[in-house]
Amino acid sequence: MRRTSVVAPLLLIVIGALFLARNLYPEIPLLDYLAKYWPFLLIVWGTLRLAEVLFWSASDKPLPRAGVSGGEWVLVIFLCIFGASLHAVRGFNTWWPRNITVGGLDMFGESYDFPIEGQKQVSKTPRIVIEPFRGNARITGADTDTVKITGHRSIRSLDQHGAEVANQSMPFEVTGDANSVTIQDNQDRLSGNRVRVSSEMEIIVPKGASIEAHGRNGDFDITDISGNVEVISDNAGVRLQNIGGDARVDLKRSDVVRAVNVKGLFDLKGRGGDIDLQGIEGPVTVSGAYSGVIQFRNLSKPMRFTGQTTELEIEKLPGQVRMALGDFSAQNLVGPVHLSTRARDIEIADFTNAIEVSVDRGDIELRPGILPLARIDAQTRSGDITLSLPPASKFDLTASTARGDATNDFGAPIRSESQGRGAELRGMVAGGPVVHAHTDHGQVVVRKASAEDKPLTPKSDATDIPAPDKPLKKVEQ
């Protein structure tokens, strides 16, 4: 009988389990984990095969001619391609080595630096357009009437001569008039893909400027601009600070978007990792797919967040909202608040006006904190619901669970009934707004909030987003 390996069935089981997990817990960024840890699949696979071979050998069974069959190698190659492209797509550092070294010689050449420089006299409120380029730009507003660019570009080439030719083929240009300036790095004039280029720019502009920045791959750091700011990039980290006008950010991919003190509206679209918004005075809209830690603090106008599985609307946010994997916590909000999401544990404290929370899977804990209560509606399909209401609250309660217990701290006015495997609390406490809570599977607790309740604090600040003054990260060549 031909001996068959246990590895193939095991692999099938693992793949099946992964897909199942993805279906059951869509919020877990499985693809991200896979993108990061796929090489370990190879190690596990190889180890299993090795153990198998050694076991067969030890028990004097006939050994296969090759420990890993040709078919398996093909699978391994597919896995590598899949893993590598997943890794690249998910926005980690590009996996495929950019510079393969053979005997100390860099196959793709070495990096040569050339300075870039330009300046232009402008009005107090010019419009500044940066044409798409690879690399980082730091744009700072100052009391000046010139636009001044300094920096350098790094050209990776086989030799100095090639780099010089490449550098001359793409002259750095600053064009336009006093009211409108265009900054062109002209990287796309570069012909052939033997040469790679990326630029670092330090741009000083008049405070009153408005900015339209386009990028291909690299960070933008924009500070002290009183006009509007627009950033459009294929892949960028964006940091905005002290912007006097509106800010619009449109990214295909990003690791972090951070904005502090924006006087106008803030609009973010795209895909990315972390988001951190603080002190935005205009309305905020954020839409797209974001896999990292999302934080909002001190927003003065309505905000609307539309993620892949989460929708959030808040009228005003004097406090903060923090969303990380599987968690949602918020303090000090002005309603009406509307939140719907698939799988998160939710904690919301100190809110006013109506609130509506619906979750597919996850616990909900609400602590209004402030009297009088407003309408509350909390629903989950699977999870516990805890309402911590101030002792003097007035409300009209309907809280039910289809499967689980109900606990009531408010005593007589509220009747508790058990129905089949579930339970219901119903009653009017001194007459007040409707408070409605329902879970299909879990406990319902209505309790009196007390001073000893631990204050809600963000779970951990360890993952806090780095301050904007950290140096721009280097663009991979």
Next chain:
Amino acid sequence: MNGSLLCAVQGPIMMITLGVLLAMDQMGNLSFGRTWPVLLIVFGLFKLAERGALHQGDRQG
């Protein structure tokens, strides 16, 4: 160690090596672009050992 066992463990060990190199690339600073010659070395060592085992077999047989 006999020849057939050597043949049989070769594939798994190559696969583990590849996995380790790729994992190191992913986790740390040693990029696969720098470490790939390790694969050649491991493969070469195996071929050498195989030759040795074969010769031994010849002499015995």
